[in-house]
Amino acid sequence: MERNWAGNLEYRAARIAHPASIDELRGALAGDGPVRVLGTRHSFNDLADTDGTLIATDRLPGEVHAGSAQGAVRVSGGLRYGDLAPRLQERGLALANLASLPHISVAGAVATGTHGSGDRIGSLASAVRAIEFLTPAGETRALARGDADFDGAVVHLGALGVVTAVELDVEPTYEVAQTVYEGPRWDAILADLDAVTSVGTSVSIFTRWSSGTAADQLWVKQRLPGDADGAARRDALVERLGARPATVPRHPILGMPADACTAQLGRPGPWFERLPHFRLDFTPSAGEELQSEYLVPRGDAVAALETLRSLAGRIAPLLQVCEVRTVRADELWLSPAYRTDVVALHFTWVRDQPAVEALLPAIEAALPSTARPHWGKLFTLPAEELRRRYSRFDDFAVLRDRFDPSGRLRNGFLARVGL
Known part of the structure; x- marks a missing residue:
């Protein structure tokens, strides 16, 4: 089974x-x-x-080669980010960002628009500069940035074929320091959300929505070397938020042991050991869980967070933790960040699927109509609504038909979302 x-x-x-x-x-x-x-x-x-x-794809060779140009590497699609990152580090290279889990595959993360956090950093898919598929007919199709169909093919929901390789943007390796602050006040966060999310290279707000006045934690990952002005702005913001630096390592879910988490307390370390929240050698889950996520344009983010505060009484009993992050806009047709900077509202639920699925329509109805769900997580928005929120939705369907004219890659999920 x-x-x-x-x-x-x-x-x-x-x-x-x-x-x-x-x-x-x-x-x-x-x-x-x-x-x-x-x-x-x-x-x-x-x-x-x-x-x-x-x-x-777990038994396919996990290869890493030089890319077609300087500043690029070619990697096997089935490789996990946590396995890729040390191999890049050995070559003095790095990725611009990583998701909270290093346990996910490159191809799977790209296909679903999965992301990390950062006002100036795009999703993991935005780092793709070329992608290669093996179609159901056994044909190899390769597309590179600038090709006519490239922007449609990167976030592809598994509907175009098996990704055998991707070429990724890389840069020289760097270090990051991670600091956790406790108890930031919601009124101060919402008064200047842009200042909060820009206080570090990568910023996450964690809350259980059990308090109407304060979030649980603010995680700030700062690329090094930093600058004195940036540190001063961060200290002033933390004071304005009424937050305090954690004195011991923290888990995103209060009360959970932090053994599985990457190093904190401002201790510098390699990019791949700080940008994820969790370490590769630990199973990060707090137990059986479900997840949902909705990404809203930055201009709608404060209204969306106020909406969630108003629903806190219904959300909190089913919630393990909610994370708020940011993602830079891209040009990828089915990316939740297509042509707009977004704020991601991520929910880690207890594993009571009937109760969660009964609550999701209320959340979706209350959020701004610009909210786009993460494709790999639980949501209930109907096909016609998804089509309205993605202006290139029908274009992707045409592209899908060219790659898979016999429809062998179609399944119940694609049918339900209108593809």
Whole structure:
């Protein structure tokens, strides 16, 4: 019995293939039945499910090579970020950002528009400069930044083929220091949200929505070397928020041990050991959980947060923690940050799926109509509403038909979202 990482979904596949080479992958794709691709299983919905063949990428070679130009590397799609990062570090290279979990695959994160945090940093998909697919017909399709279909193909929901390689933007390695501040007041946060989210390279606000007056924690990751003016602004902001520096390492969920978390207390370290919240060698979950996330344009963010405060009495009983982050705009058709800087509202729920799914429509109705859900997490917005919120939705459907004219990659999730 095969399940996703969270354990809330049992895959319906009649067969799971584990190809160990591109030739074996081509053989697994041969035939005429439905297929889907399985990465590290971090989707909380049935995005990757099928009643045909699931093709897992975990045994494909995890290769890292020089890219086609300076400032780029070519990596296998199935490689996890936590395994890729040390190999880049050995070469003196780094990525601009990482998600909170290093356990996710490059291809899976890119396909769903997964992100880290930072006012000036795009999603993980925005670092892609070229992408290569093996289509259900066994054909190799390669696209590079600037090609006509590239912006449509990067965030692709597994609907175009199996990603065999991606080329990523890289830069010289750098260090980051991470500091946690406790008890920032909501009135001060909402009075100048831009100042809060710009106080570090990467900023996260954590709350359980159990207090109407203060959030739980503010996590600030600062790229080094910093500057004296930036440190002074941060100190002044922290004072204005009524927050205080944590004196011991913290977990995002108050009361949980911080062993699984990356180093804090302002101690410098390599980028890949600070930008994620969690360490690769730990399972980060607080237990069985569900997740949802909605990304809203920056101009709608304060109204969205006020809405969540008004729903706190309904949210808090089902919530483990809510995280607020920022993502820079991009040009990728199905990215939740398409052509707008966004603020991401992430929910880690207790694993009571009926109760969570009963609450989500109320949250979706109350949030601004510009909110876009994370494709790999739980949401209930109907297809017609998703189409309205993505101006290139129909263009992507045309692109999908060119890559998969027989519809072998289509599944229940794609049908439900209108693709």
